[in-house]
Amino acid sequence: MPLVENGQIVQDRYTYVGDEEPIPERVPVIVPAQRFLAEADALIRRDGSLGVGWPNDRRIGELAPWLGHLALVALKFPKFRDGRAYSQARLLRETYRFRGTLRATGDVLRDQFHFLIRAGFDSFEVKKPADAHAFAEAANRYSVVYQPSADGRTPALRRRVTATATESADAIDTAKR
C-alpha cells in the first residue's frame, strides 16, 4: 500500500505498533488509541516521534489534550463510504489546531483525494498503486470550492466579495488554469 505525501510516493518512516508488542526505541511509531491512552504518560516522554491511530467511532475530542505531544494522527476509513473521519480531521485541524501529520488510512481511493485534502489530511495510505500515481492530477481537479475547510482555500463566497480589478469573477472564465 503506497504512502503518498507532498504529491509523491514516499517511504513510510513510521512503524505501526500493536496492542501488546514492545515499542521500538527512537523510531517513529503509530500506537493504537486504547494503548496510547493507557500508557500516555510514558509514551509522551519516549524518545522518538509519536503517532496515534484513532478509530472513527470514538470522539476525537478525547485525543485533544495530547495533541501537543503527537507528531502524527492516523484516522480510519473502514470503507470509503464511511465518512466519519472527515469530521474528525476537520475538528483536529480547525477546532483543536493540530499541526502534525494527519494520515488517512484504510479504504483510501483516488476519488476521495479532493475531499481528504480539503478536510486536512496530508498523508495518505493509498489502497491502489495506480491511484497513488494519479494523486497529483486527482488532487487538483477543482479550482473552485464553495466552502471553507481545513485546507484554507478561499471559498467562492469570499472570493466574490473581495474580488479586485485583477481577480473579478468574470476574469476567472478566461484565466488560464
Added chain:
Amino acid sequence: MYIYDAFDRRLLAERVVDFRDQVSRRLSGELSEEEFKPLRLMNGVYLQLHAYMLRIAIPYGTLSTLQLRKLAEIARKYDRGYGHFTTRQNIQFHWIKLAELPDAMAELAAVGMHGMQTSGNNVRNITTDQWAGVAPDEIEDPRIWAELIRQHVTLHPEFSFMPRKFKIAVGASHHDRAALRIHDMALRLHRNAAGEAGFEVMVGGGLGRTPYLAQTIKPLLPKRDVLSYVEAVLRTYNQFGRRDNIWKARIKILVHDLGAEAFAKEVEAEWQSIRDGALALEPAMVADIAGRFRYPNYATLDDGPPELAAARRGDRAFDVWLSNCVTNHKMLGYAIATLSLKPEGGTPGDCTAAQMDKLADLADRYSFGEVRVGHEQNLALPHVAQRDLPALWRELGAIGLARTNVNLVSDIISCPGLDYCSLANARSIPIAQEITRRFHDLDRQRNLGRLHINISGCINACGHHHVGHIGILGVEKNGEEFYQITLGGKADENATLGTLIGPAVPYAQVADVVEDIAAAYLDLRDKPNELFIDTVKRVGIEPFRERVYAAR
C-alpha cells in the same frame, strides 16, 4: 432565478470532467461497480430495472426557459422523449446510457444544470415552496437562503459520505407549501414578536419505514448564523448517525434516540465553537448571492382587469380553470398559474419534450421566461399578468396543460413504482391511472373538493404516502401486489402522519376502495364545503374503515 457566475460555471465544468474520467475508468474496468456506484450516485445516476436513470436537480424548483428547452433536448437526444418531475422538485430521465452521460451532463452544465447530489449519502436538492418569491404571504424570498445553503453543501469535503441522505427544505411563510416537517432539516424564515427575522430550525423529519415529523430545535436562528448552524447539524449527524443498519441511518433516528433536547445540545455545543468563524455570513456575501437573483421587471398593473372579468363571464371553462389553477400573486395585477401534469389515464408528473418546448415558448411570452416545479409534481408559471390569463389558458389547453384538477382527487402524487424502480414492491402508476379514469368527471371531482392522494410503490415512500389525505402503499404478498391504505395525513404546517385503515387490498380493488372512501366522505361531511381532510379529522377513520371493509 439565480444566474450562475463564473465560479458556479467553472465548478460545474470541472465536475463534468471529473465524472467523464470516472465513467471512462468504469468502462475500462479500472473502477469496480462497488467503487463506481457511490460516485455515480453523487451525480444522480441510478440503475433502475431497465436502464440507468439520471436525476437532475432543479434547485428550489426554479427553471428558466433556456433550461426547460435544454431538458426537452436531453429527453429527445438521450432518452425517450419525455421526463418525469419528482416529489423533490427534480426531473428524472429513465432511459439513459452510461457512456452518453458525460456528454449529457456537459450539455446540462452549459445551462447551469446538473445532477450533483441528487442521490447518494450527501445533502440532496434543496427545496422550497414552488411559489417562492411570488407568494403574497412570504416574509422574503427563501430561495436566496436555499442557494446559499446549496452552494455550501455542494461537494462539501466533510459531508459527502454521511450515514445516509439528507434533505433540506426552506420556507418563508406560515402556511407551509414545502412540506417542511417531513425533511431531515427544515428552515422557516419568520419574525418574532420584536419583528426580528430569523430561521426556525427543525430536524429529524423523514418518511420511509419509520416516519417522523421534524422537531424544532432552534426557534429563531439569526440569518448570519445559518451556514454555521447547518454545519453543526451535519457534523453531529455525520459523526453520530448510525451506520450499522440502512433503515436506522437517517438523522430522524438519531434525533429520536437521543431526544430532541439532547440532540439540540450536541449541535449547540458544536455551533458555539464555529459560529463566529469563517462561516459567519457577512452582509456583502448575502447581497452578492441575492444580487444574482433576477426578478421580473413587473409592469404597474391593476388587479382584476376588465378583460379578466369579461372572459370569466364569457366562458365557463375559463372560469373553472381560473378558480382551480390560478392563485394570488404578491404583485398587483399578476397571478400564479398552476399547470396540472395529471392528465386522465396519464402518469403523474410526466411531461413530453414537445410539451416542454411549447411551455417554454409560453413562459417566454407570459411569465418572464420562468417556470416552477412543485413537489406535487405539477408545474407553475409564476409571473402571469392577469390580463394575459385568457390567452394563456387557450394556449395551455392546446398542449394539454390546462386540466382543472389541481388539488382534486385526480391530482395524484405518485412515485414511478415497479414499472421503473428497482426498489419497488408494487406498481404505482397504473393505480394512479385507474383512479384518474374512475374520477374523470370534473364536476364530480369539484364536488369532492381538495383531496390529496399519495401513492408509493415501496416503504421508501418517495410518493410521500404517509402525508397524503389518502395514502396508498404498495406491498408484496405471496408474489401479488397489495396496497395498504392510510387516511388523514397532511403535509402542511399541521403535518400529520396518516393512519392505516385495515388490511392491505389487492391491486384490482384499490380504485374501488378510493371510490368507497369518497362515497363515505360525501355521506359523512356535515356541510358541502367541509374538506375531506377535516371530515376525517372530525369523525375519525372508523366510519371509513367500516365502509371499505364491509364487503371485503
Added chain:
Amino acid sequence: MTSPLDQKKIKIAGPVVVTANRVGDGAVVYRSPDGGWTTELGGEAIVIDADSARVLAEAAAGDDLHAIGPYIAPLKLLPGGNVRPGNLRELIRRGGPTIELPAPLES
C-alpha cells in the same frame, strides 16, 4: 418483486436464469454458460439445477466489467416447453413498463 439482493441459499424450484443489468446501457441481460450476456431469454441461459445455477451466478458476479448485480431469477415453464419470467418484477424487467410511455419517439 422484493429486490432479490441476497441469495445465500440457492433453492431451485424450476428453471431459472442468472440475470443482471448491462454496464453500458443498463439493459436487462441473461447469462449464458459460455460466459456471455444476452438480451434474449431462452436456450442455454436457462438452468434447472442448483449447482449449475451457483456456478453460473458465481462466474457472473466476477464479470463486473460487463454486467451489474447478477442474481438468480425464477422462470415459469409454459405448456409447449417455452419459458417466461417467473414473477411480476422479472416480467417488467424483460418487457418494460406495463404502462404506455408518454410520447412516441419524435423525429
